[in-house]
Amino acid sequence: MSAVDAIKRDIAKAEKLRDYLNINSKIDDLADETSDINIKRINIFTLRSFTIENLVPVLRAKCFASDILAQITLGGFNQYLQYVLNDTSELYVSRPDLVIIALRLEDMAPKLFESSILEKDVLSFIESEVFNTIESIVKSIKQKTASHIIINNFAMPEFPGAGIYDYQTKSSLLNFVRNINLKLLDLRKIYPGVYINDVDYMVTKRAWTTCWIEGCGMWQKIHITATTTWVWLKNMQR
Numbered sequence: 001m002s003a004v005d006a007i008k009r010d011i012a013k014a015e016k017l018r019d020y021l022n023i024n025s026k027i028d029d030l031a032d033e034t035s036d037i038n039i040k041r042i043n044i045f046t047l048r049s050f051t052i053e054n055l056v057p058v059l060r061a062k063c064f065a066s067d068i069l070a071q072i073t074l075g076g077f078n079q080y081l082q083y084v085l086n087d088t089s090e091l092y093v094s095r096p097d098l099v100i101i102a103l104r105l106e107d108m109a110p111k112l113f114e115s116s117i118l119e120k121d122v123l124s125f126i127e128s129e130v131f132n133t134i135e136s137i138v139k140s141i142k143q144k145t146a147s148h149i150i151i152n153n154f155a156m157p158e159f160p161g162a163g164i165y166d167y168q169t170k171s172s173l174l175n176f177v178r179n180i181n182l183k184l185l186d187l188r189k190i191y192p193g194v195y196i197n198d199v200d201y202m203v204t205k206r207a208w209t210t211c212w213i214e215g216c217g218m219w220q221k222i223h224i225t226a227t228t229t230w231v232w233l234k235n236m237q238r
Helices: 003-013 017-033 055-065 080-085 120-144 163-168 173-184 186-190 199-213 217-236
Strands: 040-048 068-074 098-102 148-152 194-197
Touching: 003 017, 003 055, 017 055, 040 080, 055 068, 080 120, 098 120, 120 148, 120 173, 120 186, 173 186, 186 194
Parallel strands: 040 068, 040 098, 098 148, 148 194
Antiparallel strands: none
């Protein structure tokens, strides 16, 4: 059995984060030892506003199982605009094949979560602000690189400010998230090579129900997110 096949066997059996960490060490050792392995190398840069370090080993393992050797660089915590605006930043210098935009509404628009009463004009202003920020990021990356882009959409809040009454009006946090997620799809029409990762669907279907009941919690959400991102990557290689 070759070293590549042995690692793929380990990936198929991996269940815990520590399994994926061990697998990543083996992947790194193999990549350092030889450049002749028949695997496509891809450079990924992630712009993020929250901690996603535990996502990296799972995503790299999933990619390796599909003959993709992913080098993943994480941008600094909540420094996505600095990377985009600075032409000499690591984002551009690293010349990534793929940029992942992983931002949370809690970080981009904290006002949304400060009150359970949201005026319609305030929501419209925040929606435009959030969308324009993401579009400016996408536009800059597309102008300065040949990268594909995956944008994580926004997950529904676990506890909306108005509780069960939140859905009784269009001017609500839940409907805000729905609207901005639909608006993000417009970026696919404007910019070639842009894809939307439906984090909202993943979290709604799996993480808030079976995952917490089964005691999987945050680990399961990490695994789901990594798997979905890997599916996009695999499809992009075709």
